Amino acid sequence: MDQWRGGKRCSIDNGLQYVSIAAYLGIDFLGLKAKHNLLQRIASSATSYTIMITAEQCIKRHVEEGRPNSPLAFTSFPSGHTATAFTGAELLRIEYGGGIGIAAYTFATGVAFMRIFNDRHWLNDVLTGAGIGILSAKIGQWLLPAETRLFRLDKAKRNMSVTPTYSPADNHFGMAMSVDF
C-alpha cells in the first residue's frame, strides 16, 4: 500500500464522511420522496449520531489501540470517520430505499478505504466502525416512533404566513409572521 500510495496522502475523507448525512437531511428538496418529514429525520439522525459518537469514544478510550502512522496515538480502534459515513449511508438506505442505499454504501466504503489508504487505521478498525455506524443508524430508526409520539414530530403542517411590509413615509421595511401551533 505504501508503494502504491507513493508517499502521498489525501485528506478528502475528512469532508466526505458528512456527505451521506447531508444527503439524508436534504435530498428530498431535489424531488425525491422521503418516508419521514424533516423534523423526524433530524431527530433520527441526532439520535443515531449521539449513540454512534458515544459508543465510538467509549471504545476508543477503553481499547487504546495505536494508529498505523503514529503508534503513540492510541485512538485507532474503531474508525470514527467510517462510523460517521456508514451511519449516514444506513439512514439513507432506510429512508430512500435500495438504489440510493447502494450509492451511499459505495460512498461510505470509499471513505473506509481512504482511511486505510492514508495509513490512519487498520482494517479491523474500519470494519468495526462500519458495524457501529450501521447499528447506530438502526437504533435511531427503531427509536423514531417513540420520539415522534413524545415530541409530536408528525403533527400536520402548521399554517404559517409571512407578510412583508413597507412604510413609504419613513422608508421602513418590515415583516410580519404568523404561525399556528
Place this chain on the structure above:
Amino acid sequence: MANMASGRGRKPVRILRVTPFMLTTLCTFFLLRRAMRVLLLTMVLHCNLSTMSAYASPEDSLKTEYYRFRPQQLLLPASLITIGSIGINNKMDVRREI
C-alpha cells in the same frame, strides 16, 4: 275593404322548411349536448367518489411507515463488530496483505 277581405294587405308568412341538412345538424347538436352532459356528470361523480375514497381510509394514505425491529437486522453490524474486535489482538494490516 275588398283588399283586406281578400288578404292582400298582409305580410307574406315564411314557412320554415325543414331540410334534411338542418335536421341532421339539430340532431347532432342535441346529441352532443347530451354527450357533454353525460361526460360532465361522469367527471363530477368520479371526483366525488375519489374524494370519498380518500376520506374513507385516511389512515392508509397518511400513515407513516416506521422501521420496525427485527432480529435479522442485527446480523450485518454484529458480524462486522465481531470480526473487527477479533482483529484487535491479531491486527489485520491490509498493507501486509497487499
